[in-house]
Amino acid sequence: MVSRQNIIRVADFIDSTTRSWRTELILNTFSKDDAQKILQIPLTHIPHDGFLV
Template sequence: MGWRVGRGTEISVWEDHWIPGKEIDGWGHQTESEVKLLADLIDAENSEWKTELVEHTFTADITEKVLQIPLTKNPEADIQIWRGELSATI
């Protein structure tokens, strides 16, 4: 499962899968980071990423992926989505 970013209030930066094409393993958990929820990285007033904070929080390759995630001007709730393969087998 993954997430479609809305307000970012339901998405854990370090525990949820929210970056398309990037698994959480391999980019580490920032235990001392003040960033906990994705909403911490979003300027809610302008519906933009807090670019400097994103750059400070992640490596360059992760930062690039994060900044490519579009944010809507009228954010709604975060939505969990299926990111797996479609299969007839249940």
């Protein structure tokens, strides 16, 4: 389990094994409305290196 103090990147909300959102963590971190919007964002199933935008 990730402590809220350790969450510093979007990747912390993604299960690296299944490449899916960590739904329970998102629901426990954000408001219901924000969590629903976040969970609607599709994730790629193809791993790639991180980069700064």
